[in-house]
Amino acid sequence: MSTRASGWTRLRRAVAARGFTPATWIPAASEGRAEEATIRPARLVEDLRIGGHPVGSPEPWPGTVAFLDGTQRYEVMAYAGASPVVVAEIAAAVLERRDRQMHVAEVARRRLVIARPEVLGDLEDAIEGHGAIEISEDEPPHPVKDFQLARREVDAARGRLEVEIGHRYRSASNAWMIVDGALSESPQWARDEKMLGVAKSHATLPFGGGDLEHYLRLPAGMRSPVFEPAGNEVAPVFSWALRLWPWQGLNLLHGLIRVEAAATLETLARADQLSRWLLAERAPVSTPDPRWDRLLYGIRAVEEYLRASGE
């Protein structure tokens, strides 16, 4: 906590010198993306109904595999009247696994200041070296609503940064790349046949009713039928759920990941193979992260690297 504050101390002082009210508020979950819980019915492309597909024994992923993830952190550092001035740091990196060792392949960082346009205008050179992102001023200033808008901008900026370095890596390597989250961030990713998205979050679920019940009760080592998530018209992908660890006695989402891949017949044909490769990624276990049951060790390594090497 103190490290973060000290990292932005100079900026905070400069902002205060221009007459803004200094503040320090680090909201809860400031390092994660904001998500709303919802059901968006998907279209089954493999079976007619939800059922479990045993994928077989885990198999090690052949060749080089890259893992892409990003991090973000933000806090309110001042108020311009009632509207917050939010400062954020976003970062993304690709770590490549060669001979079982992780190596940094790509990394990028950005420092951002998010505020209403006139506030950013007043800050001018005080925020030199930071990216300036405006939030809408259609409505009168509101500390909570403006903060929510700022947070969405941070999420989006992080997504863009991940896409940027993902493209940069792909231009240099044809290795398999596993992204933390959805492939729909980029149409290019969605078409990439050597890219997988692994979503840990199940805030948005693809089925309702009895199908959802079957979907959430997949036994360990089984996957759901391949489906096409809704709302990805620009960048359609195929997806399926895969249970990495037994959930019985814990919770329905324990060990459950959702895999995204290019919407191709090839993906349909090798969903089991890809699932077996992913099952092998259960080890090493990503403890002590509380999401260890769904967090691949390679993705965690990217997060750890970005956290450890951040300012």
Next chain:
Amino acid sequence: MTAPIGRVVATELKPSTPHQFHFWTARESPVGIGAIVRVEAAARTVFGIVTDGFAYSDLLTPIHDVIGADGDPALAGFAPTERAEIRLYTAAVLRQLPEEPLQPVPLGAVHLASDSDVVTALRMDAFLATATPTGMPAGVYAAGGLEAPIYLDADFLLGPEAAHLNITGVSGLATKTSAVEFLLSSIFQTFPVQKGSVAAVCFNVKGPDLCFLDQPAELSEEDRRLYGRLGLRPEPFGDVTYYAPYKADGVNLNTLRSHEALAANTMPLVWGLREVLDYAEVLLNKDDVDAKADAFIGFLGERVVGREFRDITLSDQPLEVKSFADLEDFFRRIFDFMEVQAKSSEVWRNHHIATIRKVRNRLGNISVRAKGLVTDDGQASDLPWGKFADRSVHVIDVAGIDPLAQDLVFARAVSKLKEHLERRDLGVDHVVVFVDELNKYAPADGPDTYVRRMLLELSERGRYLGLVLFSAQQFRSQVLRRVVGNAGTALFGRMDMDEISTPGYATLSPATKAKLAALPKGELMVRHPHFTQPLFVRFPRPAMLPGRVGVERFPPAADLPFPQAVARQLRALDPAVTVPKVEALIDGRREEDVRRALHATRRTRPDNVLAFFSAQLGKRVEREVAPARGVTGLKKTGDPYG
């Protein structure tokens, strides 16, 4: 500047201090325990030596590894990704530049030390980069592909700043003996000119350890390369003289260096009554040393031995006590007088008969237990006191003699060295005395013997005289603490774990202890006043023949019958001497007369050996057969009854 191999890290739980820091390296780093590193930070350079190492992964508890492998150990090694792992090292600070203000080690890049870094880190620049350098090679520091010579400061090894050297290590690896031989060779080759001359007196206390210091060893190319790296010549000592007492027969030397080819510089060590009496205290245990015994020994030394002693109660003629035989006769006269003439008086010249008997027993004891060391003729064959040559080595072989005689030899030799160095008339300015098995001569527990007191005196005050003690033992913890504590330089070879776990080694890290317990032959840990931390060094094999190899190449001569043994002794002076010639000369002579003549000949080393020997034997007294005497038979007479 070399690429960094690590980075200093400091946390609240593992902070940097002015004397210690931690750094991490890549897994493939050449850093190991004992490696010297340099930390570069703004306006400050820190040199450190690695004392401990840690490795751990991001695994929180072992159970998570079990879970990840589905409980199957065979699968545990096949995870697609290896866990992130750290190599974390702890280093002790050797030196900080600038030295003031002394601050915690900053977070900075860590580099392997270069040759010049090693010199600076170990403060060797203080005695190497001067107008009159005093460095003497002690081995090479080797780590990370670097091999840097390590020097000891002559001012701190041979005085006057500090002095003495002690070596500890398990028996059987020959590390202790090899280290002393190599170091003595280095001293002899590099002792600074401005510090004068130096010689060594070594006590060979077991087997053939030091018996072949003048014979060249076969060295490997690697050894020769190391000698070259250290700027030393791989050669045995050029001026070595061996001294050994005789065996009980008085003619065969009591040493494993008795091969005829080595006889030229192997001398008998023989002492007379005078030499023994001066160190009579050695022969007395603490209970014996009372004022009365001391007074009587003083009386003997000042009034009797070597002088004409007149006492009509003992003899009409002046008594001359020069040998143990004379002394025994002297005592017998006293006892006779007291028993017969003094009518069983218990006092003679104010000395109680019990005191006289005790002194007689103790002195007589040495002539029995060290029969080959002491001579009845009163003439000594001794070290060349006052004529020690620069770079000469004098080996006194006491391996085969009685412990009491060993003590006597040791006490007298060291005392004589001290006397001569005090008077500055020994012939050299510095003498290194090497004593192995120090725990036997200066034990931490046990009686307070004369030898122990003398070793303590030597270790505490010897450096002012130029008398330096090089000592060795298997268990440092069992040696009198003040003796080893006074050794400015300490070497440690492979150690026994029981020994390392004693309190004396508490300052060493567990990793350093583990390294000590498995140290290969030819490697030592060095403590020296200039080095703020112990350092591991490698040294080449000594260029002189190891004892074990020496006895194979020069098998000890078998004990010979008296005439042949005498001939062999004389042949060392003149190869033309033959057994028949000697046999002809000594035929019919008393053995003690022959021994006396032999010793005189060896002492004198005349041009014509046989002639001198013959003259010393004196005129032969021809035997003559006396006519049988008896009572003459009775004159035959007629038997009146026959």
